[in-house]
Amino acid sequence: MTGMNRPIKRIAIAVLVMFVILLVNVNYLQAVQAPSLANRPLNDRSETEQNQVQRGNIVTADGVAVATTKSSNDLFKYQRVYPDGPVYAPVTGYDTIFTQSQAPNYATGVEKAENSLLTGTGSQLAFRNFIDMITNKPQKGATVQLTVNSKAQQVAYQQLQATLQGKTINGKQQVGGVVALNPSTGAILAMASYPSYDPNQLAVHDTTKLNSIDSKLTAEDPSPLLNNASQTTLPPGSTFKIVTSSAWYNQDSTRNPNTVIDSPQPLQLPNGNLLNNDSNEQCGTGSGKTAVYYAFAQSCNTPFAKLGIQLGGSTIKSMATQYGLNNPSAQDITGVNVAPSNFTAEADKSFTAFDAIGQHDTTVTPLQEAMFAATVANGGTLMKPYLVQQVTASDLSVVEQTQAQQLGQPISGTIAGYEKQMMTDVVQQQEGTAFAFNANNENGLVIAGKTGTAQNGASTQPDAVFTAFAPADNPKIAVGVMIEGGGYGAAAAAPIAVAVIKAYLATVGNQ
Amino acid sequence: MPSPALGDQPPDEAAGRRSTEMWMMLFACGIVAFAFASTAASLKDQRLSTIVEYMIAFLVIVFGAHLAVRRWAPYADPLLLPIATVLNGLGIVMIYRLNQAGRDGNASANGQPISTLSHSATTTQIIYSVIGVVVLVVFLALIKDIKALQPYTYIFGLAGLFLIALPALLPSSISGVAGTGAKIQVSIGGFSVQPEEFGKLLLAASFASYLVVNGRKLSLLTEKWWIFSLPRRRDLGPIMVVWALSMLLLIFEGDIGTSAVFMGLFVAMLYISTGRRSWAILGFLMFIAGAFVAATFVSHVHQRFTAWLHPFSYANLVDPHGTQPSYQLVQGMYGLGNGGLLGKGLGNGQPFWTPLVQSDLIFTAFGEELGLTGVMALLLLYGLFVQRGLRTAMLVKDDYSKLLASGLSFMFALQVFVIVGGVTDLIPLTGITTPFLSQGGSSLISSWLLVAVLARLSDTARRPAPKPIQDEGMTQVVSLR
Numbered sequence: 001m002t003g004m005n006r007p008i009k010r011i012a013i014a015v016l017v018m019f020v021i022l023l024v025n026v027n028y029l030q031a032v033q034a035p036s037l038a039n040r041p042l043n044d045r046s047e048t049e050q051n052q053v054q055r056g057n058i059v060t061a062d063g064v065a066v067a068t069t070k071s072s073n074d075l076f077k078y079q080r081v082y083p084d085g086p087v088y089a090p091v092t093g094y095d096t097i098f099t100q101s102q103a104p105n106y107a108t109g110v111e112k113a114e115n116s117l118l119t120g121t122g123s124q125l126a127f128r129n130f131i132d133m134i135t136n137k138p139q140k141g142a143t144v145q146l147t148v149n150s151k152a153q154q155v156a157y158q159q160l161q162a163t164l165q166g167k168t169i170n171g172k173q174q175v176g177g178v179v180a181l182n183p184s185t186g187a188i189l190a191m192a193s194y195p196s197y198d199p200n201q202l203a204v205h206d207t208t209k210l211n212s213i214d215s216k217l218t219a220e221d222p223s224p225l226l227n228n229a230s231q232t233t234l235p236p237g238s239t240f241k242i243v244t245s246s247a248w249y250n251q252d253s254t255r256n257p258n259t260v261i262d263s264p265q266p267l268q269l270p271n272g273n274l275l276n277n278d279s280n281e282q283c284g285t286g287s288g289k290t291a292v293y294y295a296f297a298q299s300c301n302t303p304f305a306k307l308g309i310q311l312g313g314s315t316i317k318s319m320a321t322q323y324g325l326n327n328p329s330a331q332d333i334t335g336v337n338v339a340p341s342n343f344t345a346e347a348d349k350s351f352t353a354f355d356a357i358g359q360h361d362t363t364v365t366p367l368q369e370a371m372f373a374a375t376v377a378n379g380g381t382l383m384k385p386y387l388v389q390q391v392t393a394s395d396l397s398v399v400e401q402t403q404a405q406q407l408g409q410p411i412s413g414t415i416a417g418y419e420k421q422m423m424t425d426v427v428q429q430q431e432g433t434a435f436a437f438n439a440n441n442e443n444g445l446v447i448a449g450k451t452g453t454a455q456n457g458a459s460t461q462p463d464a465v466f467t468a469f470a471p472a473d474n475p476k477i478a479v480g481v482m483i484e485g486g487g488y489g490a491a492a493a494a495p496i497a498v499a500v501i502k503a504y505l506a507t508v509g510n511q
Numbered sequence: 512m513p514s515p516a517l518g519d520q521p522p523d524e525a526a527g528r529r530s531t532e533m534w535m536m537l538f539a540c541g542i543v544a545f546a547f548a549s550t551a552a553s554l555k556d557q558r559l560s561t562i563v564e565y566m567i568a569f570l571v572i573v574f575g576a577h578l579a580v581r582r583w584a585p586y587a588d589p590l591l592l593p594i595a596t597v598l599n600g601l602g603i604v605m606i607y608r609l610n611q612a613g614r615d616g617n618a619s620a621n622g623q624p625i626s627t628l629s630h631s632a633t634t635t636q637i638i639y640s641v642i643g644v645v646v647l648v649v650f651l652a653l654i655k656d657i658k659a660l661q662p663y664t665y666i667f668g669l670a671g672l673f674l675i676a677l678p679a680l681l682p683s684s685i686s687g688v689a690g691t692g693a694k695i696q697v698s699i700g701g702f703s704v705q706p707e708e709f710g711k712l713l714l715a716a717s718f719a720s721y722l723v724v725n726g727r728k729l730s731l732l733t734e735k736w737w738i739f740s741l742p743r744r745r746d747l748g749p750i751m752v753v754w755a756l757s758m759l760l761l762i763f764e765g766d767i768g769t770s771a772v773f774m775g776l777f778v779a780m781l782y783i784s785t786g787r788r789s790w791a792i793l794g795f796l797m798f799i800a801g802a803f804v805a806a807t808f809v810s811h812v813h814q815r816f817t818a819w820l821h822p823f824s825y826a827n828l829v830d831p832h833g834t835q836p837s838y839q840l841v842q843g844m845y846g847l848g849n850g851g852l853l854g855k856g857l858g859n860g861q862p863f864w865t866p867l868v869q870s871d872l873i874f875t876a877f878g879e880e881l882g883l884t885g886v887m888a889l890l891l892l893y894g895l896f897v898q899r900g901l902r903t904a905m906l907v908k909d910d911y912s913k914l915l916a917s918g919l920s921f922m923f924a925l926q927v928f929v930i931v932g933g934v935t936d937l938i939p940l941t942g943i944t945t946p947f948l949s950q951g952g953s954s955l956i957s958s959w960l961l962v963a964v965l966a967r968l969s970d971t972a973r974r975p976a977p978k979p980i981q982d983e984g985m986t987q988v989v990s991l992r
Contacts, residue, residue, distance in 0.1 A: 004913045007786050022935070037848030
């Protein structure tokens with residue numbers, strides 16, 4: 001019966017339609033959806049693929065590899081290695097076998113920020129990868145060069161460790177951070193945090209091990225995963241007098257470091273409470289009048305508290321914002337998680353008095369401390385901090401290069417000169433709080449700095465703060481140090497800053 | 512009675528096209544050999560001698576099939592065998608490649624070999640290929656005329672039903688597939704058979720002979736239901752019976768795939784024999800309605816549907832109760848995505864993450880290692896195979912052969928659609944084999960049996976009309992076979 005041929009033809013068309021649907025669907029999956037499938041949850045293939053490419057190294061400005069790879073014999077071809085793990089942990093962060101889309105909370109630091117270039121998948125590398133593909137060379141990730149100086153970083157971490165190891169407040173490990181900047185560019189020369197962790201432990205290929213270590217580190221209080229150099233905020237204490245005095249100089253061009261201001265002891269606040277100098281000591285000669293530079297060097301509280309009351313919260317806040325506080329663009333640094341430093345303008349002048357001397361609710365990070373000194377050192381211009389110097393592809397061509405960028409100019413060159421003079425006096429003058437370090441400048445090294453000793457409600461021990469730059473006449477490095485519960489700034493924080501400065505200047509041939 | 516004149520006539524080479532078939536088979540074997548070489552180059556610790564042995568065994572098998580076709584079905588369609596060859600060969604290569612995962616320092620998900628693939632999996636698959644080709648040879652040698660099968664309508668029907676129903680009747684310890692809700696095999700002493708693979712073929716033969724007799728009745732006697740011209744209610748019996756059976760299959764064996772193939776086969780053959788679209792639409796709607804009801808009330812069918820609709824939902828991926836409804840599907844799709852356009856190359860992908868990648872999801876392994884390009888080629892091969900079967904159905908003269916050829920071809924197409932559509936999340940994923948590629952004897956042997964039937968049918972269809980004997984004065988003897 002040839003009558004069946006018509007239905008058979010129709011069946012053939014139905015079959016054709018079925019196969020066309022299948023073809024369209026595989027095309028959709030494998031051509032269109034492939035990239036989004038790669039980033040879906042629990043995609044073991046993507047994890048493995050990512051770990052088949054030799055990840056690029058992370059090296060310091062002076063060429064020391066701080067994150068590298070060695071070959072591995074398991075499912076993954078390479079194992080990430082951090083030769084000096086805890087020292088560089090706040091900088092490198094860590095890389096895990098999880099892809100970032102799958103486990104966004106894993107991986108931090110430069111490893112996370114530059115992931116696409118380190119793995120060699122970034123769009124900037126697409127053409128080079130194509131060339132590698134046709135020349136049959138294995139794909140390799142790009143190398144990321146940091147601005148960090150290995151000597152400064154080593155010393156910063158060692159000093160922090162020596163100061164803080166085993167020290168606790170209320171049973172909790174005390175924390176501390178050090179940041180060193182190149183004042184004229186903003187390049188981060190060192191960024192150390194304590195307590196730290198070993199990123200090698202998080203680079204393991206065994207997911208069970210990885211998860212247990214990650215939850216252990218996360219659960220610890222304080223968590224070593226937190227970068228105390230940029231994520232922990234403490235009161236700036238007297239270092240904030242740089243901001244208060246800047247705002248004061250800025251108000252009237254006739255003011256200079258020799259201008260004499262009121263220095264009562266104690267100072268009666270508008271709400272009737274009393275504000276005292278440290279140990280209730282008299283400022284200067286005790287006459288109730290002291291030159292600004294002297295009050296600054298001795299770090300008297302009452303004169304600056306009184307200046308604060310005169311200036312008002314909003315004037316100080318405007319200056320603080322230009323220095324980088326409350327300033328989101330100062331927090332946007334590739335590879336660095338930055339917690340905001342805060343200054344709140346209070347309506348109540350009694351609170352403003354405390355704010356003016358870096359107490360009350362003003363909080364800053366060690367990075368912000370370094371930015372105070374860097375601004376003064378750079379003639380009043382604040383450069384934006386950056387951590388990644390450049391990225392070079394596996395063929396050594398430069399893929400990315402960071403250009404120094406100006407964040408703002410909080411103070412004029414003249415005022416910067418006044419601040420520099422005052423900060424130099426802190427270290428050079430007999431009455432300066434950091435005069436103890438004068439003994440160390442026998443080789444002609446002049447350090448300018450400001451100590452801070454901040455009452456922190458949480459503990460009886462004040463937090464130690466120091467911000468400094470050197471050499472004073474030709475600044476090459478600015479350092480901010482904050483030690484939780486460290487005691488006097490001069491005692492706990494200043495030695496660390498000086499050690500970092502000396503280590504760095506030794507490498508650039510200036511001692 | 513065979514005519515002596517025809518017996519003396521050598522096969523017409525031009526009409527038979529056996530040489531074309533031979534060259535195409537050599538080409539197919541070349542593809543398989545290249546695939547073997549490519550796999551061996553990518554994997555660690557390969558012994559060339561083993562691969563050469565496998566390849567020689569494979570060549571012997573398929574050229575055995577070729578010689579059998581030359582001898583017993585000289586006019587068979589020349590494309591059937593080369594397509595079966597390349598598909599079977601690539602299946603063996605993929606099983607070999609998967610077999611190596613976790614062995615000899617090759618990568619695998621947990622460092623262990625894929626658990627269900629023993630050391631001898633490749634050899635076993637080659638032995639199944641041998642059995643499949645032997646079945647083809649025996650079938651072609653014994654069954655000279657497919658119409659010899661026509662009288663056994665009810666015997667084939669009952670035998671087919673018995674084979675399909677067998678796993679459901681047996682306890683789960685024998686028929687259950689580990690880790691799935693399906694009961695589709697008979698497993699005794701480590702050796703398992705999936706009887707439904709053969710049951711389907713028997714049912715197709717049974718449907719064909721039933722519909723040759725009853726098709727015309729079903730097509731002519733209709734009654735008007737509202738605006739539709741539908742079959743008389745009393746003629747609905749057979750379709751209701753088949754529908755009920757497919758639903759029972761769905762519920763008791765948890766096997767949506769076979770149920771769909773089974774129902775689709777019957778409906779397509781019903782449509783072909785009656786020429787009435789109303790049958791096709793009715794059958795299709797009945798299946799959809801039944802499947803919907805089953806998806807609502809039967810838990811493991813329901814699970815398949817939710818996995819299909821929400822494959823990436825975390826709850827479906829990682830079920831707290833230990834079942835992972837969509838894990839397998841999603842891993843298969845990740846494999847396809849990982850393959851991208853050109854694939855990772857044989858031996859370079861990571862198909863081992865996908866559970867049951869050697870059987871139900873072998874298509875995704877090809878997608879990962881051969882890429883979109885490779886799976887499109889596979890789909891076109893399948894499409895071409897089906898098209899040759901349907902072409903045979905058009906050419907062949909008698910109704911029984913037409914129904915059988917078209918029914919089997921459509922069933923084959925439907926099976927490919929159900930499994931490939933399943934692993935690509937087009938339709939709910941169901942555990943049926945990918946013809947010729949999947950690991951497993953039952954599927955491979957029944958696929959070769961299908962080739963045998965189509966070869967026999969196409970041989971009949973393409974055989975040139977007998978030439979009249981020219982000797983004067985003698986009565987002309989014409990073979991009508």
